[in-house]
Amino acid sequence: MKKNINIAVVGLGQIGIYLLNELNNKKKEIELKTGKTITVVAVSAKNRNKKRKFKFDKKIFFENPLTIFKHQKIDILFEAIGLSDGISKKVVETALKNKIHVITPNKALISKHGNYLAKLAEDNKVNLEFEASVAGGIPILRSIKEGLATNKINKVYGILNGTSNYILSEMENLNDSFSNVLKKAQALGYAEPGNPKLDLNGFDAFAKVRILSSLAFNTKISKYKCLMEGIENIELKDIEIANQLNLRVKLLGISELINNKLFETVHPCLVSKKSYIGNVNGVMNAVILEGKPVGESVLQGEGAGPGPTSSSLLSDLLSILRGNIKKPFGVANSKLKKIKHYNVNNYVNSLYLRFEVKDKPGVLSKITNRLAKFRISIKQLIQTPDKKNNKATIVIITHKTTEQNSTNCLSIFKKDKNILQSPKLIRLYN
Amino acid sequence: MKKNINIAVVGLGQIGIYLLNELNNKKKEIELKTGKTITVVAVSAKNRNKKRKFKFDKKIFFENPLTIFKHQKIDILFEAIGLSDGISKKVVETALKNKIHVITPNKALISKHGNYLAKLAEDNKVNLEFEASVAGGIPILRSIKEGLATNKINKVYGILNGTSNYILSEMENLNDSFSNVLKKAQALGYAEPGNPKLDLNGFDAFAKVRILSSLAFNTKISKYKCLMEGIENIELKDIEIANQLNLRVKLLGISELINNKLFETVHPCLVSKKSYIGNVNGVMNAVILEGKPVGESVLQGEGAGPGPTSSSLLSDLLSILRGNIKKPFGVANSKLKKIKHYNVNNYVNSLYLRFEVKDKPGVLSKITNRLAKFRISIKQLIQTPDKKNNKATIVIITHKTTEQNSTNCLSIFKKDKNILQSPKLIRLYN
Numbered sequence: 021m022k023k024n025i026n027i028a029v030v031g032l033g034q035i036g037i038y039l040l041n042e043l044n045n046k047k048k049e050i051e052l053k054t055g056k057t058i059t060v061v062a063v064s065a066k067n068r069n070k071k072r073k074f075k076f077d078k079k080i081f082f083e084n085p086l087t088i089f090k091h092q093k094i095d096i097l098f099e100a101i102g103l104s105d106g107i108s109k110k111v112v113e114t115a116l117k118n119k120i121h122v123i124t125p126n127k128a129l130i131s132k133h134g135n136y137l138a139k140l141a142e143d144n145k146v147n148l149e150f151e152a153s154v155a156g157g158i159p160i161l162r163s164i165k166e167g168l169a170t171n172k173i174n175k176v177y178g179i180l181n182g183t184s185n186y187i188l189s190e191m192e193n194l195n196d197s198f199s200n201v202l203k204k205a206q207a208l209g210y211a212e213p214g215n216p217k218l219d220l221n222g223f224d225a226f227a228k229v230r231i232l233s234s235l236a237f238n239t240k241i242s243k244y245k246c247l248m249e250g251i252e253n254i255e256l257k258d259i260e261i262a263n264q265l266n267l268r269v270k271l272l273g274i275s276e277l278i279n280n281k282l283f284e285t286v287h288p289c290l291v292s293k294k295s296y297i298g299n300v301n302g303v304m305n306a307v308i309l310e311g312k313p314v315g316e317s318v319l320q321g322e323g324a325g326p327g328p329t330s331s332s333l334l335s336d337l338l339s340i341l342r343g344n345i346k347k348p349f350g351v352a353n354s355k356l357k358k359i360k361h362y363n364v365n366n367y368v369n370s371l372y373l374r375f376e377v378k379d380k381p382g383v384l385s386k387i388t389n390r391l392a393k394f395r396i397s398i399k400q401l402i403q404t405p406d407k408k409n410n411k412a413t414i415v416i417i418t419h420k421t422t423e424q425n426s427t428n429c430l431s432i433f434k435k436d437k438n439i440l441q442s443p444k445l446i447r448l449y450n
Numbered sequence: 451m452k453k454n455i456n457i458a459v460v461g462l463g464q465i466g467i468y469l470l471n472e473l474n475n476k477k478k479e480i481e482l483k484t485g486k487t488i489t490v491v492a493v494s495a496k497n498r499n500k501k502r503k504f505k506f507d508k509k510i511f512f513e514n515p516l517t518i519f520k521h522q523k524i525d526i527l528f529e530a531i532g533l534s535d536g537i538s539k540k541v542v543e544t545a546l547k548n549k550i551h552v553i554t555p556n557k558a559l560i561s562k563h564g565n566y567l568a569k570l571a572e573d574n575k576v577n578l579e580f581e582a583s584v585a586g587g588i589p590i591l592r593s594i595k596e597g598l599a600t601n602k603i604n605k606v607y608g609i610l611n612g613t614s615n616y617i618l619s620e621m622e623n624l625n626d627s628f629s630n631v632l633k634k635a636q637a638l639g640y641a642e643p644g645n646p647k648l649d650l651n652g653f654d655a656f657a658k659v660r661i662l663s664s665l666a667f668n669t670k671i672s673k674y675k676c677l678m679e680g681i682e683n684i685e686l687k688d689i690e691i692a693n694q695l696n697l698r699v700k701l702l703g704i705s706e707l708i709n710n711k712l713f714e715t716v717h718p719c720l721v722s723k724k725s726y727i728g729n730v731n732g733v734m735n736a737v738i739l740e741g742k743p744v745g746e747s748v749l750q751g752e753g754a755g756p757g758p759t760s761s762s763l764l765s766d767l768l769s770i771l772r773g774n775i776k777k778p779f780g781v782a783n784s785k786l787k788k789i790k791h792y793n794v795n796n797y798v799n800s801l802y803l804r805f806e807v808k809d810k811p812g813v814l815s816k817i818t819n820r821l822a823k824f825r826i827s828i829k830q831l832i833q834t835p836d837k838k839n840n841k842a843t844i845v846i847i848t849h850k851t852t853e854q855n856s857t858n859c860l861s862i863f864k865k866d867k868n869i870l871q872s873p874k875l876i877r878l879y880n
Contacts, residue, residue: 157743159596166768167581167765168589170764299726317587318736319750320750322747328745335596343774
């Protein structure tokens with residue numbers, strides 16, 4: 021690789037502009053660590069004049085990122101637009117085809133088109149790096165590809181969405197509702213002001229799970245949509261009850277090999293307050309990995325925001341500048357295996373069930389009878405009357421049962437007029 | 451790099467023999483991930499016929515590791531003898547001079563001769579890799595050199611000695627004495643049967659601190675012996691009292707820049723039972739790193755034993771096989787800075803002080819008066835009488851004071867006949 025490296029940054033949102041500032045501030049350190057000098061020769065964004073946190077040289081601004089390739093000689097391109105398709109995909113494709121290394125934090129793009137783009141990078145003998153796409157500043161992808169490379173990984177899971185974790189933590193801390201805390205998160209920049217849906221419905225965490233699975237198990241990125249639930253239906257009441265039970269609600273992303281089949285899921289879990297994962301709070305992310313022979317490894321750090329994201333983007337840059345041409349997914353794309361999916365019906369958990377019921381004789385016994393009919397046995401039951409409104413809250417912690425069984429059992433309750441809303445289900449993480 | 455790679459393993463203790471077995475078992479996976487085939491062509495140990503956990507091919511055995519170089523063409527050598535000098539140093543030197551890549555878990559060697567050996571490796575354009583020398587299976591060195599490469603690191607600290615952490619945890623769990631738990635640790639293979647001293651007096655953790663400092667701050671490895679204390683003087687009584695105070699004793703290694711000066715230390719700390727670090731128990735290690743812009747990053751995993759160590763040794767192997775020629779300390783040896791040391795006298799902590807005294811009037815006031823004279827103010831005081839023996843235990847938690855002040859103050863107590871043993875001091879970690 022030559023000594024002087026030309027860089028383009030496409031997308032100047034929160035992350036792009038922070039990255040640009042870091043690239044300008046850390047030239048000397050980058051030269052010290054790699055022997056290369058970098059120059060940003062092109063930037064691109066929708067709006068040239070939008071108010072941004074840091075200034076940039078308007079002379080190298082391009083409105084259409086696809087025109088950069090004609091006007092400038094680029095060696096490395098950062099894609100920070102963030103779409104799963106459209107212009108994001110087009111820019112990355114064009115760069116790779118032009119033998120330009122690409123670095124991106126775009127989990128939507130990688131989880132959808134990662135295999136295709138990896139092949140394109142390999143064919144053109146350039147790097148496609150995406151450390152920042154999973155768990156912000158935590159070097160988890162590099163750790164799987166390199167630091168733990170020869171371990172047989174069986175499971176990788178954790179808290180992968182900082183926005184959701186922040187909201188759950190703050191609901192507990194402030195004793196406040198989901199919608200109020202969401203507003204606060206949006207004001208602080210933790211949740212998208214316009215559309216926080218992808219954070220809250222589990223989609224964002226699921227994209228990260230897909231990328232982690234592929235790296236951990238050397239498999240093609242799965243397209244199979246297994247069990248995906250976000251935190252959008254968690255009520256303050258559930259957090260309060262969990263608290264009384266010494267539990268805490270966490271949104272976990274889980275990827276696991278069960279009988280050599282891939283099981284990927286994202287859903288809220290009740291975890292012990294005493295557990296490690298139960299104490300990863302606020303915008304922190306944590307990834308736990310079970311490997312042989314290394315045992316259990318834990319990596320924790322800030323999972324979102326331009327600082328941690330830039331830390332990972334620059335680590336990708338250094339890797340390229342040091343001349344490490346690597347397979348994007350650790351092994352050649354052609355060697356990635358296709359893998360069968362574990363049937364979610366067989367997924368087994370203890371359940372937290374909350375029923376809001378009319379306070380009438382026989383309601384409780386109807387519930388317990390139905391659970392018994394489906395062989396769901398009860399570990400703990402708490403009934404709290406609300407005399408004033410002639411209602412009661414029944415919380416049941418069950419012994420372990422399959423997903424199929426609980427779905428079938430709970431569907432029946434929906435028809436019962438004495439049960440005032442759909443029973444709330446949160447799985448316990450063992 | 452050519453396709454077929456010859457490997458030598460020198461040292462067939464617990465780690466060497468496990469590594470050898472892993473190398474034999476993971477050939478296919480290594481080929482998948484690197485495109486290279488490996489062959490172990492030489493092994494060496496003191497005793498050919500010692501009983502070992504795994505078998506090896508005696509035909510490639512060499513009694514004197516220095517003769518390997520004459521008889522076999524070696525590309526990569528693993529040094530797993532573990533001495534800071536002598537044959538360990540000689541073998542590594544000889545290998546590097548012969549343009550053979552070296553991988554070692556030997557923290558004693560690297561913390562003492564790392565800069566010299568790194569220069570030797572750089573001059574000969576080969577790798578010297580030592581991921582396994584710090585925190586076992588945790589890919590902490592690689593994370594600092596690569597995953598977090600452009601962060602400005604201010605502090606790195608953690609639990610770096612699995613043996614000490616195991617002993618402290620078990621003293622609490624089993625309510626048993628230091629010496630009994632040490633025997634158990636030795637029986638389980640966590641502590642050296644012969645000489646566990648280097649684990650228990652803090653030396654092992656200090657060697658790791660030195661390596662971490664160098665990587666985190668891009669400085670030459672320090673030779674300065676700052677404050678080093680192990681766990682050998684921790685008594686069950688201190689653990690019990692800590693427990694009552696909702697604290698836990700942990701041996702921490704700390705490396706920090708204070709006013710641009712390097713402060714390195716290893717000593718037992720009292721940490722909150724609710725803190726993250728207070729819940730890293732047993733043989734687990736944890737490293738916490740404070741960097742900008744990444745924020746606080748935590749890496750946790752098994753810190754000792756042949757499994758985790760082999761995981762790191764093989765990650766080094768893959769790095770070399772993938773053709774990543776890298777500076778052993780992240781930047782060229784000539785670019786590593788020398789750095790001044792922070793004066794330990796200015797180190798500030800709250801203190802736990804335990805006095806065993808004669809139960810006589812005036813003893814307590816003498817202690818508190820002396821503390822007052824040194825302007826050490828008291829935050830909490832617990833006096834527990836032992837009427838039967840006419841003794842009392844006085845535990846004092848102080849507000850923050852300097853190391854110099856506490857040393858001067860405590861030295862006086864040693865002369866007091868009413869104070870029955872040297873006051874016990876454990877620093878509180880803020």
